[in-house]
Amino acid sequence: MQSVPTLKSDPVEVNGDTPTMRLFALLEVIASKDQFFSLQGLTEETRIPKPTLHRMLQQLESAGLLERSVDGRFYGTGVRLRKLAENLLLNDISHGARHAVLRHLVAEVGESCNLTALSGSEVVYLDRVETAAPLRFYLHPGSRVPVHCSASGKVFLSEMTPSQRQRLLAHAPLEAYTAKTLTHIDQLEQEIRQIKRQGFALDNEEFLPGLLCVATLVPSASGRSNLCVAVQAPIMRLTADKALHLLPALQRAAEALSRIETDAAPTTQASA
Structure with a gap:
């Protein structure tokens, strides 16, 4: 590098x-x-x-x-500094307000929802609210998923320049987790271009068989964001077509989360 x-x-x-x-x-x-x-x-x-x-x-x-x-x-x-950053995100003072947004989103869409951030070459779950449905995939806060085959991860990749992605993926081999995992960089780049155009990403059984996820970026007033919000469910309840109908609710939640982050940001006072 x-x-x-x-x-x-x-x-x-x-x-x-x-x-x-x-x-x-x-x-x-x-x-x-x-x-x-x-x-x-x-x-x-x-x-x-x-x-x-x-x-x-x-x-x-x-x-x-x-x-x-x-x-x-x-x-x-270093590892210690990255761990410190993750712990700050996991235990942020805005956690209660963000959790309330996720609870409202789960009540609206009926499926599990989570808030994620990019950490190195992985996506870390900062918060999650589970659906009441008996059949679900359980991923607790602190869980990590690969960047190249998760919906949130692909959204984060779409925010980078090609050279930034190249540096990141050079240290994160495109491992095949399922038969649908994109394991060739050209395939991934093609999908990333589509994600940039449409503003959201799907994980259609690319990480776990039978699991579909749709994610979108939480906007940041200061520029590049490192937060995504996502809906996740078994494919027997959530197909790719149905996921598109959940996008308006997901985007409203992203905007609400963005307002929380903006309100929590410290104000800069001019020196006397």
């Missing part, structure tokens, strides 16, 4: 009253990246002296917050 050259621009400020807060500010810069980065590239971006920055990166790496590529030339987010 190679880093993309940094365009010359104003330096990113890494401020803090203490060394700990400066490390935290540096993590904020790193967390905004969707690719590995080099020491030289980050030095040019932040204008922090290279010896100082190298020492800071070593501290973060030793804490498990960063990790290096195989050749040692590039850095990326």
